[in-house]
Amino acid sequence: MIRTEEIYDAATDDAAFDQLASRLAESVGARSAVLHWGQGAAQVAEISYSGYFSAEQMAIYGQEFVHDDLWGAALDGRSANRIWDFDAVVPVATYEKSRIYNEWIRPMGDDTFHCLGGVIQRGDTVGHIGLHRGRTQKLFDDQERAVVQNIVDHVGRMFDIRHRLDRANHQGRTLQATLDLVEHAIFTLSASGRLVSCNAAGEAMLRRQDALLLRQHQIVARDPQSDSAMQAALRVATAREATQAGAVFLARERGLPYMLTVAAIWTGEERQVVLIATDPGAQDASLAGRVRALYGLSRAEADIVVALCEGKGLEDVSQERGVALSTVRTQMKNIFWKTDCSRQSELVSRLARLPRLGPINR
Template sequence: MIRTEEIYDAATDDGVFERLAATLADAVGARSGVLHWGFAPQHIAEISYSGYFSDAQMAVYDDEFHADDIWGAALDRSDTVNRLLNIEAIVPDRAYEGSRIYNEWIRAMGDDTFRCLGGIIQKDGTTGHIGLHRGRTQQPFDTREVQAMQDAMGHIGRMFAIRSKLDRANQHGRSLQAALDMVGHAVFTLTANGALIDGNGAADAMLRRGDALTLRQRQVKARDPRDDEAFQAALRAAAARQGTQASAIFIHREQGAPYVLSIASVRVGMDRQIVAIATDPTGRDASLTSRIRALYGLTRAEAEVAEAICAGRGLEELSAERGVALNTVRTQIKNIYVKLDCSRQSELVARVAALPRLGPFEDQSGFRSD
């Protein structure tokens, strides 16, 4: 008997989903089963199979025999969608016995899988496949077993749709997290009373250091009591109904210049949440030089000088650090002003400060890029 609870449990429980093919196979007396769904007919997002075939054997199927699956090809018709079919009724035994998949994959591993209940399930933009199998010497699937699986098809389709929506939501969340991790600031999302909801990678690192902000019983606190008093006051102001403007305070650390903590509130549904952004004034935007060059056509030396000037460095200091004559630095600054269409240092600083601050990020292969 197929229990619908087990099907719907698989919507949110990965372990139940992994076992679901075996659960369905057991329910109708099949010795193996496979279940998978994706966002298109040829796409597989997740797969569950009963374990009758090993991972290595399934990998061989994917690599070498998927295109020769005569049962799958028989189901790939519009009139079979959301129907559970006894494949023996649409693929003659002689055709299956002469197929490459039967002779070079099934028989080659000493197996006799010969009977199949199969179907294509489409629901809310997802396409799923189900296959339940028996050996040649076993009894064919009867009408009661076919009907039991047909009755379950709608539930399986809804389960696929739920998993696809959760998958999209998780992907959306991962994309947003990756974007926040690329921002060159520590970004905290807090409740109105300062309890931590979430934070990007820089925020996590800042809390681990504990040199300015700490986490106590899920509450974000400033290490310095005077800073914490100002922080709590800023949180209360931001959480107030009239608190629509952002505020900022200094958060002192044990060594070095204090962080600048910008605090504002946002509406999330019916709730008000606090966004706190901690900026390290001494931190360097590793991508700034390349972006200035790309935007304004500066040489590498000019872009480095422009970045240094915006950081408050003097001409004599730059001349000494770069090992060039003072007149060379002056010439580079003149070229920078021409290319950025500005005439004084304050304009240059404003142009560069308008660029978003980016931090180091990790690419998909796991290597850090600076």
């Protein structure tokens, strides 16, 4: 019998999630099992196999046989969060003559024939569960179906937690990428002045050491007079009654000084300080550069996006780049996946709303 703690361990532990299908199979004496979830019935975000079938065999299933899966098709229109015995849903004679059985299962020397499974839904997270036995093994009985039914709610909550964590991680990556594309150096400090994080421009500024230095995890100004002004602004920002942002000039070895904006923010119960160093020589980032930073696109993918935003079609891109149209379409699939878009019009509309980053006035 699988313990509920094992299911909830899989909510935050990737290794436990990978092993969960195996543990479920063991709990009812199934030969193999599969679990997967996504945001919607047509999407698979994560999958856990028991290991009975190899990764290569599962890849063939995904590429050639997923639409021939009679057990999956039988779930359409059926109640979610209910475990079904597919021997009672899909006639044995129908399954025996099916393409998936005769062209995928049997050529592997396998006889997978019986299945317990169902759709698990919680909010906008939709998952599937399936446990299997061979043709010569005993049928699943009502007691085994009840065992799986009793854990459905827990599995649904686990799917939902992983979905929420995945979304939070995605938002965190998107936020960091957004900060990285801004040419201002941005630093987040604890109330004690310890550096918590910074964007790419901030890291570059610290490496240059032309105005700011990192000493024992504390940000200090290279110029003593600038440092005195900055430390005073930090003390004001961390004061309990602080409500406004301050600004000081940071002298540097060569060129115009940076303007440093110092402001306090609240993160739950904790106060932090944000430093924004503005370089008078900063220039606007190109659209290609920004979408690469935002979504992790390759240079070629970013160029395709820019061309689409200019009103060009995929055929135009193919001719201009001297590559096959099929290659461009494959790149578009990668772009859709990375940008979480499903249509070209949606992609262009989203990127058209990107803010312009104007140059800083001298």
